Amino acid sequence: MTTDTLTTNIVVASDKNYLNYLDIVLKSLLAHHQSFNVFILNTGDISPEWMEERQQFFAQRQSSLYSAYINQNELQRYRQSDYITQATYLRYYIAELFACSQSNRWLYLDCDIVINGDIFRPFEDKRFSQFSLGAVQDPFVSNLAQHRFRQGDYFNAGVLYINADRWAGTTEQLIHLTEKLQETLVYGDQDVLNVYFHEQWFAIDWRYNCQPEHFLSGSVNAENTSPDLIHFVGSVKPLAKSQFVCSVQKAVDLFKFYDKITYQTILENPIGFFKFILRSK
Incomplete structure (x- = not known):
């Protein structure tokens, strides 16, 4: 299977414990986009029936939904702590999917995300062709007094605009670096990605990875402010x-809205219809 060269490919890593959140990602994607592919990285605990039920909705937006299986044994080498599970390391295997598309436009999304606008625009940034990835600076880690893996700016790894031409062939190198640093990692693979891609990434606007810290700090406080992607880290x-x-x-409230609405209701309305304005009052 290969896709059109202009198609945007989206990768989400999940397991059966996060299916409610995965549905929110998928519904909100369909509410704001068409003509794209989604690959769900998983270890085989998401049933074929679950996938098949949602594939029919994607077809109505000229899009495709695929299951991308990674053997669970691959994840046993990684430690988990607090809310950072072994499943988060599935993003190391994104490069294994590049053969499925001729396009170099790949977007990785965590599954605790809701889309609220056009999230494909950063691919049009002229810097995209010059770097391995585009990402949003992590507001929490950046405000820490110190963090051993922060080398200058530090990005949040929950939303990654990946240039496949430059990211290709990184899987084994990321695994090796993780094994080397594992005893001292604080934020798991996010620390590893920041070390590996140091000076190989460019910063994009926070609206494409708006996190609770942005709300708390007042970044989201202007009248008619409307982030295009909200990421509930923590x-x-x-x-x-x-x-x-x-x-x-x-x-x-926006997460809860997409949790309750049906796929069919979304498809009965035009793209961009469910655009929420997060007002300051």
Whole structure:
């Protein structure tokens, strides 16, 4: 299987424990885009029936949904801690998918994300052809007094605009670097990716990876502010029965909206119809 050269390819890594959140990613993608491919990196615990049910909805947006199987044994070498599970290391295997498409445009997304606009625009940045990836600076790690793996700017690895021409062939090198640094990693593979791609990435606008820290710091405070992608980093997720501060609650409500709405309702409306404005008041 190969795709058109202009097609954007999206990779999401997940397991059966995050299917509710994976659905939110997929629904919100279909609400704002068409003509793209999604590859779900998984270790085989997402059933074929689950995939087949959603593939029919993707076809209605001239898009495709694929399961990309990685043997669970591959992940046993990685340590997990707190909310950083072995599944997060699935993104190391993105390069194994490049043969499926002639396009060099690959977008990696964590599954605790909701899309709220056109997230393909960063691919048009003239810097894209010059670097391995584009990403948003991590506001939390950047504000720490110190972090041993922060070499200048430090990016959040939950949203990665990948240039396949430059990223290709990195899987074994990332694995080797992880084995070397594993005893001292704080943020798992995100630390490894920052070390490996130091000076090989360019910074994009925070609107393409808006995190709770952006809400808390006041970045999302202007009238009609509307981030195109919201990423709920951290151990407490938006569908949990938890209390959130008022500014963050706005993002939580958007996750809950997509959790409840059906695929069919989304497809009955035009692309971009479900655009939410996160007002300051």
